[in-house]
Amino acid sequence: MDLRLGPHLRMTSGSWRGDETYVRVKGRWMYLYHAVDARGQTIDFLLSAKHNAAAARRFFRKALKQAHTVNPCTLSVDKNAAYPSAAKIMKNNGELWRFAKLRQVKYLNNIVEQDHRRIKRLVRPGFGFKSFHTARRTIAGYEVMATVRKGQVAVIPANDMSAQATFVAALFGVAA
Template identity: 70%
Template sequence: MAGFKGRHFTGEVILWAVRWYLMFPISYRDLELMLTDRGVAVDHTTLFRWIQAYAADLEKRLRPYLRPCTGSWRVDETYIKVKGRWTYLYRAVDSRGQTIDFLLSARRDAAAAKRFFRKALGQPHTVIPRTITVDKNAAYPKAVAEMKRGDELWRRTKLRQCKYLNNIVEQDHRRIKRLTDPGLGFGCFQTARRTLAGYEAMAMMRKGQVRKVGGRDMKAQAAFIAGLFQIAA
């Protein structure tokens, strides 16, 4: 896991910058100016390196503290531009809008859908779904049927292909799109994967999914993240 040893700035400054970049639709240059205004001179390229070093690590450390999701899954994909090409961000929320999981994929097919379902099922805050609501993408019935045959998915899980029931996840995509728009796309797949993990982590926190941390309590969120990285808030 990433630490702060060898950095020219304190962990407090680094985590402040990481939190703000992952929470709000700002560019690295915007964040550079914000830090300058607070007396901290950091180049935007350094800020990029901090996000690459700590965003995915934050998401990994946060996972064990998430509240359990319900068994009603709403699954959909949205488009993310990587190196000038469109890729697919698989995302799922439950009936209350809580984030279940996400997966960036170069393809939109049954194999990608299965990878996403396997990843989601392996998370500590998820349960075996009673229902999975999807759109009319033909890859989902194929993926679900194959996973049931392989005993990877409960045989009584019901797949519903109904677009209007998926409004909740389609609305939730907008959170992520607002954050990705200032960057005008990602330079490579790994950069996108790490940054998106951080976006999703902070979104889960702001939804109130972290136990004992209010979704609108910025001080509690800052203290919680500092604790995850074992530094004082």
């Protein structure tokens, strides 16, 4: 779904908000990293079993590879100690712009925190997931549909539900 939707997305801004939340997978808590831009557009997500600098670096690398993203000028994150070390390593390796500013301020992430609510609301009735791969694929579906609903697709407006349904049907070659 991500691959089919990618070419149709609007470009994101250079101000990113990143955060992580917890999702229960097979009775264990896993970490769902999530990033949105200043306008609330979804950049990317990553489900990880670990909550460390390597996972944060993997998440930022994945987000930077997306066709609809730009290298961020500012990265606003919470007080997690993994983010500064991940950003420092990525700047040294040339993966992240060396003048990118990392801001660790609790209240600047309200946009991404509100985005977590949608995932939690969809996951909670199912009592979590039975496998890691099922969780990753299901959350990818949730994210794609939320991206369409938010109006990130360049060819359709955010409030035109019939156009969104027609677009998704055309994307997968099914009748609407």
